[in-house]
Amino acid sequence: MTGPRDLNAQIESLVNRLRRRQVVGSWCVSIETAMLLRQVVSATRWNQVETLIKVVKEDVGRRLVMAQPRELAVGNIVCRVLRLIREKIRTFSFYGGSGTGTNTQSSMINLLGDGSPMGAKRASPLIISELQEMINELENTYVNIIDQAMEHIHSNEIIMTVGKSRTVEMFLKTAAKKRKFSVLVAETFPTYLGHEMALSLSEAGIDTTVISDSAIFAVMSRVNKVIMGTHAVLANGGLISVSGAQMVATAAKHHSKPVVVCTGLYKLSPLYPYDEDSFNDLVAPDPVFSFNEGDLIDKVTLLNPYYDYVSPELVSLFITNTGGHPPSYLYRLINENYDPDDTDI
Amino acid sequence: MDPVKKTAKELKAERRALQERQRAEKAARAAGNAAVPAKKPASGSGASTTVGSTSATSTTATPLSETAGSTKTTDSKQRHSLTKEINSKQVDMFSHLEITKGANTGLAPKEIHPAILVLGLQFSEFKICGANARCIAALTAFQKVIQDYKTPEGMGNAIRHLKWEISTIDIEMSDDEAKKLLCEKIDNFIRDSITVADRVIVEYGLQKIQDGDVILTYARSSVVQQLLLEAHTKGIKFKVIIIDSRPRLEGKKLLNCLVNAGINCTYAFLHAVGFAMRDVSKVFLGAHAFMSNGALYSRVGTAMVAMMAKEKNIPVIICCETYKFTDKVQLDSFVMNEQGNPNDIVNISTTLAPKPGLLSEWLNKPDLKLLNLLYDLTPSKYITTVITEVGMIPCTSVPVILREYKPMVQ
Numbered sequence: 001m002t003g004p005r006d007l008n009a010q011i012e013s014l015v016n017r018l019r020r021r022q023v024v025g026s027w028c029v030s031i032e033t034a035m036l037l038r039q040v041v042s043a044t045r046w047n048q049v050e051t052l053i054k055v056v057k058e059d060v061g062r063r064l065v066m067a068q069p070r071e072l073a074v075g076n077i078v079c080r081v082l083r084l085i086r087e088k089i090r091t092f093s094f095y096g097g098s099g100t101g102t103n104t105q106s107s108m109i110n111l112l113g114d115g116s117p118m119g120a121k122r123a124s125p126l127i128i129s130e131l132q133e134m135i136n137e138l139e140n141t142y143v144n145i146i147d148q149a150m151e152h153i154h155s156n157e158i159i160m161t162v163g164k165s166r167t168v169e170m171f172l173k174t175a176a177k178k179r180k181f182s183v184l185v186a187e188t189f190p191t192y193l194g195h196e197m198a199l200s201l202s203e204a205g206i207d208t209t210v211i212s213d214s215a216i217f218a219v220m221s222r223v224n225k226v227i228m229g230t231h232a233v234l235a236n237g238g239l240i241s242v243s244g245a246q247m248v249a250t251a252a253k254h255h256s257k258p259v260v261v262c263t264g265l266y267k268l269s270p271l272y273p274y275d276e277d278s279f280n281d282l283v284a285p286d287p288v289f290s291f292n293e294g295d296l297i298d299k300v301t302l303l304n305p306y307y308d309y310v311s312p313e314l315v316s317l318f319i320t321n322t323g324g325h326p327p328s329y330l331y332r333l334i335n336e337n338y339d340p341d342d343t344d345i
Numbered sequence: 346m347d348p349v350k351k352t353a354k355e356l357k358a359e360r361r362a363l364q365e366r367q368r369a370e371k372a373a374r375a376a377g378n379a380a381v382p383a384k385k386p387a388s389g390s391g392a393s394t395t396v397g398s399t400s401a402t403s404t405t406a407t408p409l410s411e412t413a414g415s416t417k418t419t420d421s422k423q424r425h426s427l428t429k430e431i432n433s434k435q436v437d438m439f440s441h442l443e444i445t446k447g448a449n450t451g452l453a454p455k456e457i458h459p460a461i462l463v464l465g466l467q468f469s470e471f472k473i474c475g476a477n478a479r480c481i482a483a484l485t486a487f488q489k490v491i492q493d494y495k496t497p498e499g500m501g502n503a504i505r506h507l508k509w510e511i512s513t514i515d516i517e518m519s520d521d522e523a524k525k526l527l528c529e530k531i532d533n534f535i536r537d538s539i540t541v542a543d544r545v546i547v548e549y550g551l552q553k554i555q556d557g558d559v560i561l562t563y564a565r566s567s568v569v570q571q572l573l574l575e576a577h578t579k580g581i582k583f584k585v586i587i588i589d590s591r592p593r594l595e596g597k598k599l600l601n602c603l604v605n606a607g608i609n610c611t612y613a614f615l616h617a618v619g620f621a622m623r624d625v626s627k628v629f630l631g632a633h634a635f636m637s638n639g640a641l642y643s644r645v646g647t648a649m650v651a652m653m654a655k656e657k658n659i660p661v662i663i664c665c666e667t668y669k670f671t672d673k674v675q676l677d678s679f680v681m682n683e684q685g686n687p688n689d690i691v692n693i694s695t696t697l698a699p700k701p702g703l704l705s706e707w708l709n710k711p712d713l714k715l716l717n718l719l720y721d722l723t724p725s726k727y728i729t730t731v732i733t734e735v736g737m738i739p740c741t742s743v744p745v746i747l748r749e750y751k752p753m754v755q
Contacts, residue, residue: 198704199710199713202713208713208714209715210714212591213615215716251649
């Protein structure tokens with residue numbers, strides 16, 4: 001572990017906070033991870049880029065990912081940082097190196113391996129400034145998304161949403177400043193996030209109605225569009241979203257209503273869902289069937305999945321901080337932001 | 346409940362009042378007013394074939410809901426202001442359906458037979474759930490009314506009119522005989538259209554359950570419950586997944602019943618239906634009514650389950666008696682539905698003890714509304730087959746059955 005003691009302490013602190021779920025929510029987690037990695041990059045002494053990559057990926061990155069394995073945003077940020085590092089080195093070697101112009105990994109390493117401390121010294125601030133740009137982008141995620149609100153919401157529309165997403169909340173509140181529309185919120189039992197969302201929206205003056213999950217299909221014919229947030233976006237365009245989202249998206253598809261997902265790019269993960277269940281968690285069934293209902297508990301299996309996998313065919317549009325994209329475009333974003341070597345963190 | 350003895354004069358007034366209401370009811374219906382609270386579309390359509398007491402049902406129902414709004418006592422004053430508040434929070438899409446305000450028997454007119462009052466109370470508090478149970482309870486209550494009925498003197502015409510409403514009975518017949526006949530007719534109806542029909546449906550349904558099946562069902566249908574219990578008794582090895590939903594939580598009763606019989610059960614809520622659906626081989630659902638365009642009118646959430654099953658190409662089998670078939674056609678869940686008490690959504694506990702959640706102050710928030718729908722419509726394309734007592738039919742054959750068998754059902 002190359003780094004001063006307080007860097008160690010900082011890393012330990014974040015790992016512990018992640019493990020104890022004191023940092024929750026993809027956005028907070030992403031920003032904290034990014035800031036920590038910036039510290040790591042600036043504090044680490046490296047001569048060959050390989051060293052830096054090893055530090056970021058294995059020493060720090062892997063520990064962070066293990067602390068909260070279901071929070072895919074951690075892995076996403078680590079991957080992005082690695083990609084940034086490699087990109088910077090590549091362009092640096094291209095312009096400042098021997099001028100052969102080859103972009104291969106080996107030539108880059110060789111170049112820096114020779115004139116080492118010089119190369120590292122010059123590349124380091126560039127990398128750090130890139131990281132700072134990335135952190136700024138993360139902090140402005142919401143602003144960039146809600147700027148697009150006016151284009152997508154019109155007057156007298158009925159919009160359906162599921163669960164509680166900070167992004168969608170801000171999106172709708174921004175649109176409500178100039179447009180008059182109503183929102184149907186599905187209550188998403190057993191987390192009742194829908195109740196919180198409805199309270200918050202109604203306080204902003206939006207005409208909100210809370211419906212139980214069972215009525216989603218019944219009212220879908222009157223809904224104009226479905227806007228929802230998500231926990232993570234996978235490489236094929238599929239969503240890991242709050243439980244109940246699959247129902248809403250399928251019902252919307254059957255009624256041919258567009259499903260719009262508001263998410264920052266930091267939630268886009270290079271992982272592919274070979275198995276739907278690998279990203280899901282079955283949490284305590286107490287809200288479904290509590291202990292004080294007797295000894296029926298022993299004889300019955302209770303299911304309470306926390307997440308839902310929504311397949312990419314059900315999603316019409318992703319509204320991200322870089323604009324609106326269809327699910328079919330996501331592979332380009334993944335190519336630009338992540339390296340294929342890093343998906344095994 | 347003991348039948349209250351009435352004097353001849355009171356009975357006279359009672360019959361006159363009933364007559365007036367029926368006439369007004371008929372006039373309203375003739376004027377094309379379809380806004381009568383359709384509390385029991387299933388039992389209404391079934392009962393009209395033999396007993397024909399739909400008019401009696403709706404007329405006794407309207408006084409209950411009307412008088413709930415009157416202000417005779419302080420308690421009802423409170424209730425009145427509360428219902429006013431709830432009414433002002435009507436969801437626009439469903440403004441054509443009034444929210445059931447709950448019965449207040451203290452204000453019901455004295456002419457109503459207590460058995461009907463009890464029935465109304467039980468219905469409004471959902472103590473009796475499910476189309477079959479409600480139908481049987483209503484018919485049994487009518488039997489009581491008929492048994493306690495005493496013909497007042499000198500009202501031959503009115504009586505003739507009343508009897509015509511119920512069925513075509515010979516006027517020369519004595520009261521006792523007529524009563525017996527009517528009660529018998531009601532008994533026969535219950536036996537033929539519900540009890541025996543259920544047994545026949547179970548027989549047909551057993552052919553559809555094999556060893557190793559994983560059966561998914563939603564909320565609680567009495568027929569499906571009987572079918573599963575019978576299949577278990579026959580020794581077929583299968584598993585059941587029960588999907589339940591708020592706020593009614595009817596699936597819990599089914600769970601209790603099946604687990605006590607020893608069936609291997611899994612219990613989940615509607616949000617988990619995508620997750621639970623992957624192992625399922627068949628879906629069995631119950632019905633409240635079946636429309637003539639092949640659409641299923643059932644507990645809210647049924648459409649969702651049927652749609653998810655169809656997505657995964659799992660067969661959806663509906664168990665439905667023919668008395669639930671109706672001439673009506675319906676395209677969506679808006680045209681005819683029922684709104685329950687919105688405060689049921691506020692209570693977030695899943696046990697009997699209510700636990701108010703975040704929305705307990707919803708009445709004070711001007712922009713917040715709650716919608717508690719009770720029924721929804723499942724389009725015919727999601728339904729694979731319907732098991733009735735006349736056989737297994739595709740859902741598009743419902744109008745055919747109505748045409749062929751309606752004379753027999755009467």
